[in-house]
Amino acid sequence: MKKLILILIHLTIAYFLKAQPPQQPIVLGRIDTVYSNILKENRPLWVYTPGYDTNYFSKPEFPVLYVLDADDHFMSLVTMIKELSATAGNTVLPQMIIVGVLNTPGHRTRDFTPTNSTMDKSSGGGENFAAFMEKELIPYIDKTYPAAPYRTMIGHSLGGLTAINMLLKHTQVFNAYVAIDPSMFYDNDNLLKQANAILKQKSFDGKKLFLGFANTMPTGTDTLQVKKDTSEISHHIRSIMKLADNLAANKTNKLLWVKKYYPDDDHNSVPFNAEYDALRFIFKNNRFPGNQPYNQYFNKQYSAAQLRQMIDEHYKAVSTERGYTVRPPEADMNGIGYAFLQQKDYEKATMFFQVNIDNYPKNFNVYDSMGDCFLARDDKANAEKYFKKALSIKYTKEIMDKLDKVQAGK
Structure with missing residues (x-):
């Protein structure tokens, strides 16, 4: 359980460069x-x-994204989220596990599958899987990795059915749910039939859902016509549209x-686009600072005091939305502080360094x-004061040498 192995098969892309030995892998993650x-x-x-550097910076916390059917979706999500x-x-998105x-x-x-169907004797273990997620997997991830208390779940097809089941019956486990072309027709619409009553009775305060669905209609049918269709081939999309109607009808559950319909995608092509849109929806308030026409931090129309107010207000709002304290990234604040220091803009450099002192x-x-x-x-x-403070927390020869020079020059 504690053994972590770098992914060399399935999760690497071997590439060759003239200056490098052959078969140097790009590592996208670990096997656990x-x-x-x-x-x-x-x-x-x-x-x-x-990645993070704890030699100089505090250990960060990251929101956690859980994705089912990992062999189909993991690699594309890693590259998308890193980008x-x-x-x-x-x-645009926060860095995340x-x-x-x-x-x-x-x-x-x-x-x-949350219920047993006569069509498949092996079905119906969904509640055990939900218990595994809640009572075993999530506690393990929280203990082993630098996880923040904000969790998103993504599922496609039967995985999407699982995401809806978790939302309806195990609401507290995740903060955000992504159901992509979910198989709501399963077991004669069993979960779908329960959904409306649950949506009426339960509070979903603080929870988010992205529902994406593909064009699986018979050729020549539109989204209005398909609701009247009774053929088996349209059962899949009709069941999803019925779920969307139930969601829309219950406006007081918070x-x-x-929802988003993808007319140019089918069941197998829809996940990538839907995952992108879902993450943009869930984390729509994450982007900061603005980068158009250039980085807001370096826009000279803002004073140091105005920038500090913007930083404080943004991270306070994001913290409120996610339900835990989200701090400005320490390494970013430090790097921007030194950028202003090089420009001899001491007021702004001091402000960014003070942001880190206040938060870390x-x-x-x-x-x-x-x-x-x-x-x-x-x-x-003041240089002597702050070097002494740094040394009182951790001794490094580099800081000691700077302190010695300051004291010798007094």
């Missing part, structure tokens, strides 16, 4: 395993964790949800950075 006492089996996982959360300063839940041989239907007061580096700022301003008294 958790034993389930509920399911009586080892459950394989693929896990991606954003939109880190590449070129993107903050991605937990890919793989199926065990022959057990997908068992795990992803569920924040959206137990880390030595925040005080070392402020010491550098005062040293650049030739304020040796």
